[in-house]
Amino acid sequence: MHFASDNAGPAHPSVIEAVARASDGYQRAYGAEAAMERVQGRIREIFEAPQAEVHLVATGTAANALMLGCMARPWDAVFCSEHAHVEHDEANAPEFYTGGAKLSLVAAPDGRMTPEALERALLPDGARSFHNAQLGPLTLTQTTETGAVYGAPEIAALAEIAHARGMKLHMDGARFANALVALGCSPAEMTWKAGVDALAFGGTKNGCMGVEAAVFFDPALAAEFAHRRKRGGHLFSKHRFLSAQMEAYLDADLWRDLAARANAACARLVAGLRAHPEAEIVWPADANLVFVALPRAVHRRLLEAGADYHVMDGDPMQGAPEERLTARMVCDWSMDEDGVDRFLSLLG
Amino acid sequence: MHFASDNAGPAHPSVIEAVARASDGYQRAYGAEAAMERVQGRIREIFEAPQAEVHLVATGTAANALMLGCMARPWDAVFCSEHAHVEHDEANAPEFYTGGAKLSLVAAPDGRMTPEALERALLPDGARSFHNAQLGPLTLTQTTETGAVYGAPEIAALAEIAHARGMKLHMDGARFANALVALGCSPAEMTWKAGVDALAFGGTKNGCMGVEAAVFFDPALAAEFAHRRKRGGHLFSKHRFLSAQMEAYLDADLWRDLAARANAACARLVAGLRAHPEAEIVWPADANLVFVALPRAVHRRLLEAGADYHVMDGDPMQGAPEERLTARMVCDWSMDEDGVDRFLSLLG
């Protein structure tokens, strides 16, 4: 009954085995090992993007912050949703890696920013002088932080606005695979064909130990990446242990399979929650996480029985029993029907 | 015959096995897993430092730069040896993490700075005003970049100078275990008993996949570490894969055994080199790396026969055959007698 985060689960055995196999004799360090070449090739294939530049780092914070650093100047504003992880949960890592760029929040009623809200946030043409932050990149999270997933046309509409102003589009894809499985489209359709210039392609939350790929569809944006990664302390000397993870993750569609499992578990969870008279699903639960409002008394019962998840807006243990509090529940790749069903039976 | 770097070798099987075992079910993320508690306890024991604060990161660059960030203000000078890795091989990571502090180089004829050179670099008391960089920390590398090892009294003498000015002492211990084995003293004697306030305790070069411990003997220096680590993108969500490595590394003295192997291989290599009429050992080869000057013709022969090492000061393949060029040769934990002997037989 572990729904706290897809960070709390294990790595997939295939990933672990690949790591063990990689610990074999001498190899070139710092990403010059043969496996990294293969990883880049495989990602280019999967995304139908033969020109893409691919680099690996170990954390999502690093992937997003380094990429935004490549895309924004210190006097720019980076435009993100009001729910964005980069704004709320990265301890100012984007500000650090951009040298002090500002995050400007765009209204996103259900987690997805709308074209209208983006237009408003950008201000009319000519409204910015050197007194103001300049137009930096737009960053979208896919799957969003609310659990909603942008459709490819929605991404394209936002990309069009950004590109018309000369802005680049970054995608925070910590849960990219879950969104892809939810939409059933191709990786290319959800990214560069919709206008995405650079993608942080997540592995950690979806069955890896700790690996994320910075994928630059516009290779010019990658020009500084090697310097920025080293300067940030994110270049692994025994880099083989990153490329081994990613290679296993991509092999035989493991990445999609694991996301499909997580999404299926979440769908089962959502169905069960919907059936409960006091539960209210807050946002569209399109992928592997769901926000649900429940009375405090229910939370208390669940948590005391050993369920594990985050209540976002109050203390579940203290206060009026009927007050509704919103919980975030996340299913990782290792969540099975049994775990969901045990939880739902507790819910009653 | 791989002497290019201790970064090019594999991880030890015990480390890999521990990582595989750690991938088991749900655990608290971000360092709150039980293993991290054990790692901190074990390091406190090993260093006889019950108050020490311990954090893990995946790279040495991150460990050193984050720690220097905790110890230096942006308008400070960090004092390091003229050979220091933090100055020459970190792509300005220390400057990045300190917010723009300066590295001031101290003369270090054989890789070890002398008390006289340090005094000179610090300037007389009162010579610094707000126009100048202020006194920040002193950082020493142990094992030094030249292969020489500071004795504990040498460290203490430098620490005394630093502490008299209110400066803190940081130790870059990427090859800490190799130095410890070389000196045969206790971890406490080589660190806090000699005045070291904070140590980057390396695992990666000595048999781990990628893990370094930031050990703050002065826990007040660690106050900002959690914020700085997260902001730098160095907090692992599946942190269990860092603590598992470190736990295995510390278990049953594995870390010392691996360093002893590397040092023994290097001693065998040095002995063989010394026996060669044209080889000249450049600096004291106290631990697991040696710098040796050899005629270009000899380098050429060795490299063409498959030996792998770095020539520091020229192109071994082009130029006068009798010109002497200096090579750096490093033995990692997995280098065995056989490898050394095959190389030495090539040397002739």
Added chain:
Amino acid sequence: MHFASDNAGPAHPSVIEAVARASDGYQRAYGAEAAMERVQGRIREIFEAPQAEVHLVATGTAANALMLGCMARPWDAVFCSEHAHVEHDEANAPEFYTGGAKLSLVAAPDGRMTPEALERALLPDGARSFHNAQLGPLTLTQTTETGAVYGAPEIAALAEIAHARGMKLHMDGARFANALVALGCSPAEMTWKAGVDALAFGGTKNGCMGVEAAVFFDPALAAEFAHRRKRGGHLFSKHRFLSAQMEAYLDADLWRDLAARANAACARLVAGLRAHPEAEIVWPADANLVFVALPRAVHRRLLEAGADYHVMDGDPMQGAPEERLTARMVCDWSMDEDGVDRFLSLLG
């Protein structure tokens, strides 16, 4: 008919004369001149704050950004109004000087943030972990960017919320004198007695050439100022030309007299605008600036006749003549009745 900005007007003759007098022979450089001692003493008297630390810089951007740098750590959030100059018009200077802190916007319906909005923005106690930006200072602009002025009790209410969380309170006083004159209270009442820990006390907009005082009522906050100012390039070698301006500005209440003139001109302007059937005053015009909505046709007439002011939300020259656009009009110390009346007569 110049209402574009109080930056567009001249310096007061007394200030110019003082600058000329200061250019007399050799004096100690970098703020060690005798006049600076007198300036600090005079500010301590005026503010009834004998312990206050006072430093001068030449621009408001520098004063605010350097002070916020002293008050916020790089992983903090600085809380400011949604209208705040530091957010909108400083090209990321606060982010630069804080080393990458974030500005978090607080709702401020008429330019003044409310206690409720501040509480909401701060989140409940315990809701921030090391994943999040930490609580940095609160900054209030007085006179606000809308022209409204906080009453001293309003400041005190916000200060209380901030101090209860351990946050410090900074005041951006680019138009401090105008607010003081509007309220008719004492400098102490509007600052430290209401909980302000540090004030950027403006001179430039109110009759100086370019000088602002950083006034730290809590002198501990000033500990880093000298280093930060020098590092930022804001320490004048011929600092006497800053202290001379400030000394003349403070002498014989010149600063209050100039603000009173500006406020009186603005009151006359506002009265005239209110009398116009199509004008709508947007926010409380408490001091020396007013936002007024007028039909585009009216703007066009005024601007073509030579009036000078900024239209905020559209092109006054193109579009439907009846559409209302909001203008900002500012009266500086040198605006006289005549200028206002000529403008009003144009308005008709």
Added chain:
Amino acid sequence: MHFASDNAGPAHPSVIEAVARASDGYQRAYGAEAAMERVQGRIREIFEAPQAEVHLVATGTAANALMLGCMARPWDAVFCSEHAHVEHDEANAPEFYTGGAKLSLVAAPDGRMTPEALERALLPDGARSFHNAQLGPLTLTQTTETGAVYGAPEIAALAEIAHARGMKLHMDGARFANALVALGCSPAEMTWKAGVDALAFGGTKNGCMGVEAAVFFDPALAAEFAHRRKRGGHLFSKHRFLSAQMEAYLDADLWRDLAARANAACARLVAGLRAHPEAEIVWPADANLVFVALPRAVHRRLLEAGADYHVMDGDPMQGAPEERLTARMVCDWSMDEDGVDRFLSLLG
């Protein structure tokens, strides 16, 4: 007898008068005033550089640090002389404005770096990878910090080395006019014709209140300047008071006349010093400053009699009377024969 610094003297009356004249009615703010246009035009004429981009700031620290920020990336090394002001006396301002670039010191026996020393510092081609700081700009100080002046061919030789590596050449011209007068060449010959890409052209030390021109002979290097200046807090709202100073300074060759006065005073001082049996001139005193070694007893006598200058390497008041200590003596534009002669008569 004031030889402490050319920062301690007054501004020239013509500069003060121009400032007073500029305080006249409403003008466009932030550098859009008409005088700034004229200043740029005049500098283009003087330097025979019709394409040069010119901006003004109030301090030399700001001018140099902002320009280096435009020319260096955060992972670069900026190469400067071992005596450089930017290294020793700017409290890490260059590191701040470059976002953490490193200053790499080049040997400069008499204050002027030699081509050989520069070549050595740059390392051979191909010796830098992404582990290392990259090649950023070269910065030369003219007049150097020792008082020696580079000849135009010396500058050209260093420029050639830099340009061959793709590096740009910055000149710190805090005492540019003094060097120009000393060499008797044209401004163009000492700058862009010798390979200088950007010049910080000083006014403050040579008769202004506080103004320096950032002159970009390569206008592409100025692309970010407006954003960087505003972000640094160095854009004056009442910018007219900067342009008025610079306009007066350039008018009728005032800048050259003032430098000629300062150099003449210094030459008289040096001649007097040379005549003294115990004085030893340390470095070539080509312009308006001289370093001279004198016994402590002599320093003591001079200082007690009211002479004002800095002793660099010890306490003149305490220690062996015969020990020689080195003093720096600077003549500003307002130093006259009388002042020098009074000092020399004291010296005896």
